[in-house]
Amino acid sequence: MPTSSGRPQEGWTAEHEVEGSIALVGAVQLFRRDFPGLPFPEGTDLLQVLLCPNEHEGSGSDYYYGPAAHLVWRASAEVTEVVGQPPQPASVGGEFVPRPCVFAPCQVVEYPVLDELPDEIKLTLSFVQPGGFVDDDYEDWPPVGQGSKVGGWAFWWQSSPSKLDCQDCGAGLRLLLSLHTYEHKDELCSCEQDQLDPVGWEFGRQGALNIFACPNDVTHAFKLHID
Ligand SMILES: [Zn+2]
Ligand SMILES: [Zn+2]
């Protein structure tokens, strides 16, 4: 059994009608030895992100239309029985089903988009006017990476930065993980990549599925946002 499981924040509806239980799809599997910066709960060393690859909707003012996610934090040594052939998901659309891929990760330094900076930092920047207006010559501000990532900052491509709070403790949620429709070549990363083939899923309009988690306790309810 998983040591601890993450759950999404409340207010979700599944739009699909499927009889019985639905096999989830393994979206990503990250080991502590490869990603030591992930906030693994004590006693765990493996994060598995599972998706229900059907359409789900957020409720209220939170617009969301995409897969449901389940985070499983495990002690990998306790996984002794492995299913040979994963069960096929009952998928209505199929646009969130990935093909098997391997990460070629690298580490970069990333800064949030200007709109996400707190005022006490933003107002110290030479190209920001006292009222918060940004001069036209701000292009020197480093870009936010597009592509799948662990940690870092949301790209906020199709929506504006919004403050997301933990429903369990009130802390501001932070980006835990971002799964992108495409891997992009950008100036943050100079690695040679053999190929940048897409995984096969599409989030929003060629965007990213962002998983925001609580910085106090990663097993508090997380929040999904497609951007
Ligand atoms: Zn579902
Ligand atoms: Zn919390």
Ligand SMILES: [Zn+2]
């Ligand atoms: Zn790189």
